[in-house]
Amino acid sequence: MIIADMHTHSSFSTDSTEPLMEMARSAVEKGLRTICLTEHLDYDYPGGEFQLDIAAYREELLRVKAELSDRVEVLFGAELGIMDYLAPRLNEFAAAWDLDFIIGSSHLVDGKDPYYPEYFEEFGSKNGILRYFESILANINAFANFDVYGHLDYVVRYSPEKSYESLDYREIIDEILKALITRGKGVEVNTAGIASGMGYPHPNAFILRRYKELGGEIVTVGSDAHDRTRVAADFDKARAALEKSGFERYAIFRHRRAEFVKI
Numbered sequence: 001m002i003i004a005d006m007h008t009h010s011s012f013s014t015d016s017t018e019p020l021m022e023m024a025r026s027a028v029e030k031g032l033r034t035i036c037l038t039e040h041l042d043y044d045y046p047g048g049e050f051q052l053d054i055a056a057y058r059e060e061l062l063r064v065k066a067e068l069s070d071r072v073e074v075l076f077g078a079e080l081g082i083m084d085y086l087a088p089r090l091n092e093f094a095a096a097w098d099l100d101f102i103i104g105s106s107h108l109v110d111g112k113d114p115y116y117p118e119y120f121e122e123f124g125s126k127n128g129i130l131r132y133f134e135s136i137l138a139n140i141n142a143f144a145n146f147d148v149y150g151h152l153d154y155v156v157r158y159s160p161e162k163s164y165e166s167l168d169y170r171e172i173i174d175e176i177l178k179a180l181i182t183r184g185k186g187v188e189v190n191t192a193g194i195a196s197g198m199g200y201p202h203p204n205a206f207i208l209r210r211y212k213e214l215g216g217e218i219v220t221v222g223s224d225a226h227d228r229t230r231v232a233a234d235f236d237k238a239r240a241a242l243e244k245s246g247f248e249r250y251a252i253f254r255h256r257r258a259e260f261v262k263i
């Protein structure tokens with residue numbers, strides 16, 4: 001089984017109410033050896049949500065880590081919402097804190113959240129997805145102080161069709177993956193969408209396989225759980241997706257450095 005959940009949120013994230021301690025206890029119950037909290041920080045999110053009290057978060061994490069140290073490893077991570085112009089602020093944040101792991105994610109495209117129907121109403125299905133991928137490439141070119149890119153194609157969840165033809169986006173996907181690989185960055189396999197009917201983790205098999213073919217080696221596995229019940233959810237499917245794409249190991253990040261574990 002996969003023994004590390006590298007993408008989880010607790011009440012230090014705007015969209016979770018679960019105490020950090022309960023997330024860590026759930027990891028123990030599910031037989032994990034490692035859980036990484038990756039609380040949201042999205043500078044300039046409309047309405048001011050998704051900001052992070054990192055000092056308070058760190059203090060609570062260290063308390064939980066110490067209390068459960070003989071049962072589970074608790075890592076200190078963050079999920080940074082990237083937009084290219086935020087690079088200076090994100091770099092400052094990343095340098096200021098002793099994080100184990102940073103996920104870079106696209107939650108906003110030109111300040112708009114594709115989660116809300118207005119996004120696809122404005123851009124249309126195909127262009128909405130293309131714009132999302134294009135913004136990821138711009139983000140990576142502007143800011144690379146992260147370890148893996150989060151849920152690379154999760155925008156599809158909010159598109160009218162809830163699916164997309166990867167081949168239509170082959171060129172931009174290749175550019176993204178090459179940009180990640182040349183910078184030594186990984187891709188995360190995110191199982192959050194499976195329960196809501198996606199059937200597979202993000203990114204899909206096409207992107208995972210292509211990352212591998214182009215020479216990518218760094219993959220982490222995360223549930224993106226926002227409550228205790230979802231910790232390590234659908235990790236059997238993540239494992240199957242990795243094996244199918246030719247990966248024999250996945251990474252756990254400590255002090256921003258990848259250590260590999262056999263699947």
Ligand SMILES: [Zn+2]
Nearest residue numbers: 079105150151
């Ligand atoms: Zn995210």
Ligand SMILES: [Zn+2]
Nearest residue numbers: 007009079224
């Ligand atoms: Zn997340």
